[in-house]
Amino acid sequence: MRPPGAQETSMPVHRRQFAAGLTALAAVAAFAPAFAQTWPAKPxxxxxxxxxxxxxxxxxxxxxxxxxxxxxxxxxxxxxxxxxxxxxxxxxxxxxxxxxxxxxxxxxxxxxxxxxxxxxxxxxxxxxxxxxxxxxPLVLVAHPSVPANTVPELVKWVQGKPGSVSYASFSPGTPSHFLGFQFNERFKLDMVHVPYKGSAPQITDLLGGQVPLGFTQQQAALQHVESGKLKALAVTGPQRSPFLPNVPTLAELGHADLSSTxxxxxxxxxxxxxxxxxxxxxxxxxxxxxxxxxxxxxxxxxxxxxxxxxxxxxxxxxxxxxxxxxxxxxxxxxxx
Missing domain, CATH: 3.40.190.150 (Bordetella uptake gene, domain 1)
Incomplete structure (x- = not known):
């Protein structure tokens, strides 16, 4: 019991906890906008x-x-x-x-x-x-030495060389890999998968003819298609690419299930x-x-x-x- 005239200097524990919680929430609320405003605070x-x-x-x-x-x-x-x-x-x-x-x-x-x-x-x-x-989209490209300018011609050429043609992907477990796999299965080809560690090394070997064909990044292939160093046979988008307007889509050719971006x-x-x-x-x-x-x-x-x-x-x-x-x-x- 307080002595007469004494003032209360404390509050029950639950009230103190509640007050402390409100203070913390107020601090977070005040800090959050400042935190966002300081981004980026370093590199x-x-x-x-x-x-x-x-x-x-x-x-x-x-x-x-x-x-x-x-x-x-x-x-x-x-x-x-x-x-x-x-x-x-x-x-x-x-x-x-x-x-x-x-x-x-x-x-x-x-x-x-x-x-x-x-x-x-x-x-x-x-x-x-x-x-x-x-x-x-990805682009199905071929080296100029490949005697094919369309997908049907490419299929016929590969079918005539069972087990001796390879296709490049820019990495295993990517659309480049799986589309090549599906292409292989669709036309009952016997191509060997050659995976790379990125589109840059994939393009390098496609340009050099070490691997004759593959699905590659449009951005990586575009300048080489335009210069004639690679041939673009099809794109994988739902419609033709504005960057390659003369190249058909796989969907146009009857293979819409191979479409992908x-x-x-x-x-x-x-x-x-x-x-x-x-x-x-x-x-x-x-x-x-x-x-x-x-x-x-x-x-x-x-x-x-x-x-x-x-x-x-x-x-x-x-x-x-x-x-x-x-x-x-x-x-x-x-x-x-």
């Missing part, structure tokens, strides 16, 4: 899972330049090639989830790897997809605070809408979609289911 690294010089690397560097202009920050590109992007994913997850280490991911890395790698050390839920950056995009660790994720998303969408970036990417043979949020998540879910079925049908399992 931001965009981690790329392919070697320098390829299509993914080109997109990453273009995006880094534009983000730097939009935010006034410093954006770096770090190539962590290997295991079809899994090394880059793991590297990002080991970094502090503060918005300063982000992942340049691809359709293959994000939607195929979860089915293709039996002991994957990351999962889709570890990341938040920010935005789809580019989208493009590839995309590259930006993802952040799921543990990143939401205010920072919001700031990254806003900056990325603003950068990708910039006419300067769109013109630069389109000049390299990229289509620049504006897809993010729920629409991007639905695309990822749909594609993950599609490639999971194909991985199961082929029995493909990648080595970790």
């Amino acid at each position: 931001v690294t965009l981690v790329v899972g392919t070697p320098p010089g390829g299509s993914v690397d080109a997109y990453a560097r273009a995006l880094a330049d534009q983000l730097a202009k939009q935010t006034g920050g410093t954006f770096l590109v770090d190539n962590k090639a290997g295991a079809n992007g899994n090394i880059s994913a793991e590297h990002v997850l080991k970094s502090a989830p503060d918005g300063h280490t982000l992942w340049i991911t691809t359709q293959a890395m994000f939607t195929i790897n979860p089915s293709a790698y039996p002991a994957l050390r990351w999962k889709q839920s570890d990341f938040v997809p920010i935005a789809k950056g580019i989208e493009s 590839v995309w590259f995009g930006l993802a952040a660790p799921a543990a990143t605070p939401k205010p920072v994720l919001d700031a990254i998303t806003q900056a990325t969408l603003k950068a990708q809408a910039a006419p300067e970036l769109q013109k630069k990417l389109q000049a390299q043979g990229f289509d620049v979609p504006q897809e993010s949020g729920q629409a991007f998540a639905e695309t990822i879910n749909k594609e993950t289911a599609r490639w999971a079925r194909l991985v199961k049908q082929t029995g493909f399992q990648a080595a970790n």
Whole structure:
């Protein structure tokens, strides 16, 4: 009991806890906008899972330049090639989830790897997809020494050389690989799969004739098709590419089930605070809408979609289911 005239200097424990909780919430609420406003507070690294010089690397560097202009920050590109992007994913997850280490991911890395790698050390839920950056069909190309200018002529030529023709993919467990596999199965060919570690080395060997044909990135092949160093026989998009208007789609040729596009995009660790994720998303969408970036990417043979949020998540879910079925049908399992 208090002495007469004494003032209460304490409150019950539950009231003190409640008051402390309100104080903490108020501090978080005040801090969150400031946290977002300070991004980037230091250099931001965009981690790329392919070697320098390829299509993914080109997109990453273009995006880094534009983000730097939009935010006034410093954006770096770090190539962590290997295991079809899994090394880059793991590297990002080991970094502090503060918005300063982000992942340049691809359709293959994000939607195929979860089915293709039996002991994957990351999962889709570890990341938040920010935005789809580019989208493009693949191109079925052949070296000029191949005596075929159409898909039917190519099929006839390969059928006449059973077991002696190979096809190149830019990495195992990618649309480039699986479309080649399906092409092989569809026409009962006997081609050998030659996988590469990125589109740059794949294109190098296609140009040199070490491998006569393959499905490759449109961006990587475009200049070589235009110069006559490679022949484009078909594209895999739902309609003809504006960059190769005279090249038919596989759908036109009666093989709509082989249609596919590839995309590259930006993802952040799921543990990143939401205010920072919001700031990254806003900056990325603003950068990708910039006419300067769109013109630069389109000049390299990229289509620049504006897809993010729920629409991007639905695309990822749909594609993950599609490639999971194909991985199961082929029995493909990648080595970790």
